[in-house]
Amino acid sequence: MTVxxxxxxxxxxxxxxxxxxxxxxxxxxxGSIAACSSSAGGGKNSGAAGFTLSMHIADPLKNDPATAGIxxxxxxxxxxxxxxxxxxxxxQHEQQMxxxxxxxxxxxxxxxxxxxxxxxxxxxxxxxxxxxxxxxGLISKFPQSMLSGYHGSGIQYGVPYQALVTGFYYNKKxxxxxxxxxxxxxxxxxxVAKTLHSHGITTISQGAKDSSFSVWAFLTMLDRFGWEQxxxxxxxxxxxxxxxxxxNLYDHIQELAKAGAFPxxxxxxxxxxxxxxxxxxxxxxxxxxxxxxxxxxxxxxxSDVGFWPGPTFADGVGxxxxxxxxxxxxxxxxxxxxxxxxKLAAVTEFIQFYYSDAGQxxxxxxxxxxxxxxxxxxxxxQKSVYASIISALQAPGWTSPTAQPDLVVSAAxxxxxxxxxxxxxxxxxxxxxxxxxxxPTIKSGS
Amino acid sequence: xxxxxxxxxxxxxxxxxxxxxxxxLIYPVIYSVFYSFSDxxxxxxxxxVGGANYRTMWHDTVFWSSLRNTMVILGIAVLVIVPLAFMIxxxxxxxxxxxxxLRALIFAPAIVAPILIGLIWVFxxxxxxxxxxxxxxxxxxxxxxxIGGTSLTPLSVxxxxxxxxxxFVLTIFYAGLRMLPRDVMxxxxxxxxxxxxQLRYVTVPMMQETFGICTxxxxxxxxxxxxxxxxxxxxxxxxxxxxxxxxxxxxxxxLQNYGYGMxxxxxxxxxxxxxxxxxxVLRQRGQRT
Numbered sequence: 001m002t003v004x005x006x007x008x009x010x011x012x013x014x015x016x017x018x019x020x021x022x023x024x025x026x027x028x029x030x031g032s033i034a035a036c037s038s039s040a041g042g043g044k045n046s047g048a049a050g051f052t053l054s055m056h057i058a059d060p061l062k063n064d065p066a067t068a069g070i071x072x073x074x075x076x077x078x079x080x081x082x083x084x085x086x087x088x089x090x091x092q093h094e095q096q097m098x099x100x101x102x103x104x105x106x107x108x109x110x111x112x113x114x115x116x117x118x119x120x121x122x123x124x125x126x127x128x129x130x131x132x133x134x135x136x137g138l139i140s141k142f143p144q145s146m147l148s149g150y151h152g153s154g155i156q157y158g159v160p161y162q163a164l165v166t167g168f169y170y171n172k173k174x175x176x177x178x179x180x181x182x183x184x185x186x187x188x189x190x191x192v193a194k195t196l197h198s199h200g201i202t203t204i205s206q207g208a209k210d211s212s213f214s215v216w217a218f219l220t221m222l223d224r225f226g227w228e229q230x231x232x233x234x235x236x237x238x239x240x241x242x243x244x245x246x247x248n249l250y251d252h253i254q255e256l257a258k259a260g261a262f263p264x265x266x267x268x269x270x271x272x273x274x275x276x277x278x279x280x281x282x283x284x285x286x287x288x289x290x291x292x293x294x295x296x297x298x299x300x301x302x303s304d305v306g307f308w309p310g311p312t313f314a315d316g317v318g319x320x321x322x323x324x325x326x327x328x329x330x331x332x333x334x335x336x337x338x339x340x341x342x343k344l345a346a347v348t349e350f351i352q353f354y355y356s357d358a359g360q361x362x363x364x365x366x367x368x369x370x371x372x373x374x375x376x377x378x379x380x381x382q383k384s385v386y387a388s389i390i391s392a393l394q395a396p397g398w399t400s401p402t403a404q405p406d407l408v409v410s411a412a413x414x415x416x417x418x419x420x421x422x423x424x425x426x427x428x429x430x431x432x433x434x435x436x437x438x439x440p441t442i443k444s445g446s
Numbered sequence: 447x448x449x450x451x452x453x454x455x456x457x458x459x460x461x462x463x464x465x466x467x468x469x470x471l472i473y474p475v476i477y478s479v480f481y482s483f484s485d486x487x488x489x490x491x492x493x494x495v496g497g498a499n500y501r502t503m504w505h506d507t508v509f510w511s512s513l514r515n516t517m518v519i520l521g522i523a524v525l526v527i528v529p530l531a532f533m534i535x536x537x538x539x540x541x542x543x544x545x546x547x548l549r550a551l552i553f554a555p556a557i558v559a560p561i562l563i564g565l566i567w568v569f570x571x572x573x574x575x576x577x578x579x580x581x582x583x584x585x586x587x588x589x590x591x592x593i594g595g596t597s598l599t600p601l602s603v604x605x606x607x608x609x610x611x612x613x614f615v616l617t618i619f620y621a622g623l624r625m626l627p628r629d630v631m632x633x634x635x636x637x638x639x640x641x642x643x644q645l646r647y648v649t650v651p652m653m654q655e656t657f658g659i660c661t662x663x664x665x666x667x668x669x670x671x672x673x674x675x676x677x678x679x680x681x682x683x684x685x686x687x688x689x690x691x692x693x694x695x696x697x698x699x700x701l702q703n704y705g706y707g708m709x710x711x712x713x714x715x716x717x718x719x720x721x722x723x724x725x726x727v728l729r730q731r732g733q734r735t
Contacts, residue, residue: 095699098488116489116702123490209594209680265574267594267683412701423684428596437684 158330166216197260226317250431564677
């Protein structure tokens with residue numbers, strides 16, 4: 001074999017090696033892209049009798065005992081259906097649901113804020129639940145107000161996750177220690193705040209950091225200044241948020257702030273820290289809701305805690321005897337579930353179970369109020385904190401608004417409402433400025 | 447040895463890196479610019495609105511307060527971090543006892559996640575439960591609202607950012623000092639230069655490139671501050687302590703206003719580039735004169 005021929009063969013082998021290496025590189029890239037594509041579509045179920053439930057709470061099976069209890073009981077009753085429960089903190093969850101909607105990888109059943117649910121419904125991303133609710137007459141178990149807020153774009157796109165019962169928890173022991181009565185009117189509350197402030201006690205535990213939405217009791221006060229009567233006009237633009245009645249409310253909030261009712265680190269503490277402060281007996285009132293009843297019951301102040309719907313106002317508008325008991329954010333179902341018969345059947349069974357008497361009793365057992373007309377029974381209903389909530393809900397002459405004000409407007413408007421209230425509480429803005437901040441965000445169709 | 451120098455071979459070898467770069471950097475930038483001209487809520491189809499988002503930004507008071515806070519932090523960070531890091535690097539380069547331990551201690555914050563740094567400083571700066579105000583209270587004074595108030599938050603964020611970054615910048619300066627040619631320093635010593643004269647007329651001029659790199663890193667770093675504000679105050683009260691990135695996050699993910707959020711992202715990116723390039727141009731002009 002000549003030297004020239006050997007060189008030629010070596011060059012040929014070298015070229016082949018390079019070609020093979022290049023092909024290998026291309027195959028690797030193609031493989032990576034294919035792997036990415038397949039993982040992106042991984043959320044789609046192959047048709048097994050199971051589905052994913054995505055929640056707004058990290059580790060929901062641990063941190064949301066009511067939902068965990070319902071899932072466990074459901075799986076015991078339907079052993080062939082497996083529910084994959086996932087969850088993360090609310091901000092991340094909302095973000096992930098938005099991205100999932102863009103890429104058509106929404107989980108089968110998921111919790112979502114109503115404003116985002118409305119957007120998804122408009123874009124055809126959600127399943128119409130009407131036929132599921134009509135089966136076995138389930139729809140008749142709901143008070144009309146619990147479903148009407150989740151009807152839009154021609155479909156019933158959601159069902160209430162839990163009832164939104166909000167107001168103030170109060171510590172009887174602290175009030176008694178300073179010879180104070182549970183307030184009834186706003187003036188009573190201001191006097192209580194002045195007395196407690198003079199003794200260095202926080203009156204109302206609030207936390208705005210990462211939880212500006214934690215102004216539930218003050219949203220009910222909007223209803224005591226005519227929100228519900230004005231709602232139509234506010235949404236169609238004929239009534240401004242910057243009106244004389246709401247100005248009166250914001251003036252009252254400022255009055256409360258000046259009386260020293262709120263903690264001075266309100267802007268740097270979270271809602272959870274506000275709950276911790278109240279649970280540790282460091283505050284007389286806590287702005288919260290029924291979801292906290294279980295935690296408060298087992299805290300060191302549990303036996304001293306009662307529930308109060310909030311103050312009445314002499315200059316309020318309409319009925320002052322209002323206690324918030326409205327649907328919270330909804331559970332919705334991805335439209336893709338409707339195209340998979342097995343999954344649709346499993347989701348239907350789950351919704352039927354969740355709102356059955358058995359499902360609602362599990363809510364009650366975990367200190368939640370039922371969202372249907374079910375009457376609570378059992379030992380859990382007798383626990384003092386929960387019983388005080390039920391007592392407030394059933395108080396003669398007291399009624400509930402049909403929806404919490406922030407849940408009928410856009411995310412921009414609801415955030416502006418929260419910030420306007422906290423802004424006045426913190427003394428950062430005046431009532432007039434607060435109202436003018438919100439007014440432009442509430443526009444027609446929001 | 448086989449040289450892979452033909453054009454197609456070079457292209458083939460660069461392709462994977464270019465592909466990754468395009469997918470993860472070029473495409474998102476183009477995507478952001480495109481959506482900045484749209485009304486997009488993240489779910490429905492985007493609607494082209496021309497420059498409406500940029501006009502909204504012009505009238506958005508929160509944008510301007512976030513920009514002001516960012517600029518306050520930028521000014522303090524550039525004026526403090528670069529000289530401070532350089533001085534500490536010079537000190538640690540000399541033969542002092544425990545220099546290695548000191549270097550490690552000063553560098554330590556740079557390896558801690560910003561979210562944890564925020565958490566640590568919450569317990570120091572919080573007006574109600576923080577260490578500083580607790581200490582002041584024990585002396586009979588009422589401490590100010592270091593965070594969460596209406597005025598001191600940007601200064602507090604700048605202070606925490608300095609604490610977090612100075613060790614990293616110091617390391618770059620330290621490496622630069624170690625690379626300086628020994629013979630030049632010895633020659634200056636033989637010529638009778640004092641330590642100060644050596645620093646002023648030899649070390650600093652020879653470290654110009656390092657100063658440039660460090661300053662650009664600090665500038666771009668300030669335009670990326672998010673976690674510190676997110677953990678320290680969440681932007682509150684009512685966005686008075688937001689910086690540009692935390693406000694962009696709020697608009698995009700909490701208000702679900704992706705169109706406006708992307709226009710904020712474009713402006714932040716542009717501002718970071720303009721300030722960095724502006725600094726480099728000024729520095730080059732200064733070197734020529």
